[in-house]
Amino acid sequence: MTKEMKNPQEVPETQEPAPASENDFEAMLARAGALNSVKVPEGFRCGYVAVVGRPNVGKSTLINALVGEKVSITSKKPQTTRNRVLGVLTTEMAQFIFVDTPGFQTKVKTQLTRRMNRSVRSTLGEVDAIVLLIESSGWRPADLEVLSLIPKDASNVILAISKTDLAKDRNAMLPLMADSMRRFPFASIVPVSAEKHRQLDDLLKEIEKLLPESIPYFDPELYTDKSPRFIAAETIREKAFRLLGDELPYGTAVTIDRWKETEENGERHADIVATLIVDRESHKPIVIGEKGAKLREISRLARADIAEQLGCPVHLEVWVRVRRGWSDDVKALKTLGYD
Ligand SMILES: Nc1nc2c(ncn2[C@@H]2O[C@H](COP(=O)(O)OP(=O)(O)OP(=O)(O)O)[C@@H](O)[C@H]2O)c(=O)[nH]1
Structure with a gap:
């Protein structure tokens, strides 16, 4: 029991202080150092990928589907992702390091949301590829707010149109794609369904093109730095x-x-x-x-x-x-x- x-109801007043955190990240970096000797095929690519989008658009579900492990929580309730979570996927020719950014929040302006918005901006400046997620039902004002955080001249932004399994008319996707290109010069546009695992390989192919040639930064066995x-x-x-x-x-x-x-x-x-x-x-x-x-x-x-x-x-x-x-x-x- x-x-x-x-x-x-009882809550201990004096809880033991948390033990010093295990230095997982340092340990991982040490392992990454050993990766210098890892042999990868010529043309291998590795880089950071930010998945951005308004709350509840499906960022965590997409990263989980791509990485194949549970790296960030999903729930029907918006705004549950508050920490930046890295998921690492290594394929034969590339290593994708996914950075899940918190949903861009407009409704509740507390210190927490201000920090989260700042975190979105700083993440975007550091990554090799940005995947902006919108739903197949079209652009909403909150999506446009996220788009406005991305530098106008960025050439590394892929638009992923999510939840295509919910779209009644697949033909409606074409005008949406054309409309999207008028809004921003996306490197590519890929409709996906994270839930049904549709066109995830196409999305990975597009992301891979944006990553620099490099040896892997992370031990391929690891799926998360957390x-x-x-x-x-x-x-x-x-x-x-x-x-x-x-x-x-x-x-x-x-x-x-x-x-x-x-x-x-x-x-x-x-x-x-x-x-x-x-x-x-x-x-x-x-x-x-x-x-x-x-x-x-x-x-x-x-x-x-x-x-x-x-x-x-x-x-x-x-x-x-x-x-x-x-x-x-x-x-x-x-x-x-x-x-
Ligand atoms: N039908 C369908 N539902 C999806 C798909 N992807 C995500 N969802 C659902 O959309 C809801 C939100 O998904 P999340 O992955 O938590 O969204 P998020 O963008 O990470 O949300 P925040 O943490 O609030 O930023 C969940 O109920 C998911 O099950 C999809 O491809 N198809």
Whole structure:
């Protein structure tokens, strides 16, 4: 029985400080150094790819479909991607390093959204290729706002028209493509369906053309630069969004407060304590549910996924804590890693 089952309302006042983060990124760079000796065919390409678009347009689903692993959470609720997530795909002739940028947000102008918008702009200046996603139903004002963040003379922008499986009339795509070319000189336009895995290879071919010739930066075995801690936190957040749907306020984050992996008789075991941080006192009972039922379910589903990701049994405790107005608090953003 986990603690939240016994007394879900109770939140420990003094939690153990999070242990120093494992230096996954450094370790990966060290491995990448060893890649200098990796033999790749002549003409091999490698570079950074930003997938941008308004909230809920399907960025995370597309990256997941391309990379073939779960690298970023998807949910029906907009604006769930708050961290930049890299997914790495290595094919015979290229390595694609995907940077998933947060949705460009126009409705809620808090410190958090301002930072996210800044992050979109700075990402766009650094990458080799930009994939702008719009839906097959056509351009919306929010899509145009994202387009306005892209330098007007950029020659490395591909327009991907997403969710083509929802389009009733495939012929309607042609006028949309023509209209799009009038709006911006896209390097190419590719209609795709991430959900049905349609034309993803065509999209990859177009992206590949924009990448510079280079040896791979990342160990092909790795699919993400994010630590297991990050992925676990995202998993808990995903379960919360899935279970609570519209009830869950946007200002919800997850921190990992304890992460301990032990080995007994040759068997690995992970002990994880996480906190779901909500904006207001009134949000707490929503997340906890009647007699703790919601929180227990979030925890149960997350534990199963995390155990699968880690390949070992997991003990997971999830707490709920209120941090009033955290999404408008610069200091809090730093603490939570949304810097
Ligand atoms: N039918 C259909 N639905 C899709 C497709 N791609 C994504 N979706 C759905 O669109 C919704 C939003 O997808 P996400 O991938 O979370 O969108 P996002 O752009 O990453 O959203 P933010 O994190 O808010 O920026 C989800 O319900 C997906 O299942 C597609 O190709 N076809």
